[in-house]
Amino acid sequence: MTVHPLRLALLVRSAEAGRFGTTIADWFSGLVDQRSDFKLDLIDLARTPHTALPGRIAEADAVVIITPEYNHAYPGELKSAIDAVRRPWYGKPIAFIVYGGRSRGLRAAEQLRLVFGELHAVTLRETLSFHQLPGCFTESGEPTEPGTTEAATTLLDHLAWWSRALRDARAATPYPA
Template sequence: MKLVIIVGSVREGRFGPSVASWFAAQAGEHFDLDVLDLAEISLPSALPSNAMALRDVTGRPAEMRALAARLDAADAFVVVTPEYNHSFPASLKHLIDWHFTQWQAKPIGFVSYGGHGGGLRSVEQLRLVFAELHAATVRETVSFDRHWEKFGADGLLIDATGPNAAAKVLLDHLAWWAQALAEARAVRPYEAGAA
């Protein structure tokens, strides 16, 4: 099973990569990994005028088709997201909106971080967005409130015991959904329009 870990923040001096690299180390035992760092990709700021164009990537430039192929290859996603003004970053929404079939009938887990809320407001909002895209979000989350108290200056967790245990629960459930939905898609391709 392939897991695409999406690093959602692109801010200068961002903390996201520290969280993502810790999580990737946990996830490697459960999945083949592809870490998609949104700071390393570029998408046009304007979405196409026709929503159907979001469903067919064949006319896109090679770099965009390669990005869509990475998302297509995923059996599961984990979104690593901070919280900006009680929501998730625009960079993440832009990636989501540029794609459609890539999310469908696949499980999505969340690892969040931020101030007092630990990014959980971002996660709750992302669940609504992904429901619109026919994705299945996993209940369990890993959340770091006040992450600057939990990671050292070296970018590593000071005490990894609790987070590692939470990551395992998330990954166990994500792996179940990834397998189940991959089998279901193979038997009966998912159609977004189907009842």
């Protein structure tokens, strides 16, 4: 039996060079590329029309969202993108990588859990969070906080498990409307 790689959509607000989220996306993408169980699809919200999002999310077996926290929440353009998709979120595992000030973006992740609960998605307990501070990443793009790469590996291991389970479940029985 051939096992196809899991399709992982990595959703970022903007992948412009020099942005903090881009640094995280580049590092995380490198970790995903080292694994044989995932095939990565980078979705840059600044360059992807909302009309293309439902199809890209529908093709994904799992989604990781990288987002900052602004004013104790996630950005409005991310909410617009999530709402543009609707049904393709159903029965999908979702993980978060967040960043911000003192809270490290965790308030944004908690609000996103509520939104994705309403969209019948399964959010992972594991969340990567970063202070948006100079020195968080080395000049070569590696995180400076010990244990970060190991935490990302755990997140990906759990995401792979949920992705397989939910992909198989959706194939056997379509998610009820």
